[in-house]
Amino acid sequence: EHFTVDAAYVDDxxxxxxxxxxxxxxxx
Known part of the structure; x- marks a missing residue:
């Protein structure tokens, strides 16, 4: 889950x- 959040943050x-x-x- 943390990875998903981090990935979304990086995408932003x-x-x-x-x-x-x-x-x-x-x-x-």
Whole structure:
């Protein structure tokens, strides 16, 4: 169960990083 929670947390972090990269491309 802990692994599932951690995996979901990591997925959220990766999604946030991907969103930040997309925003940075528009800014640049």
């Amino acid at each position: 972090q990766l999604a946030a990083l991907a969103a930040d990269e997309d925003l940075s491309q528009y800014i640049l």
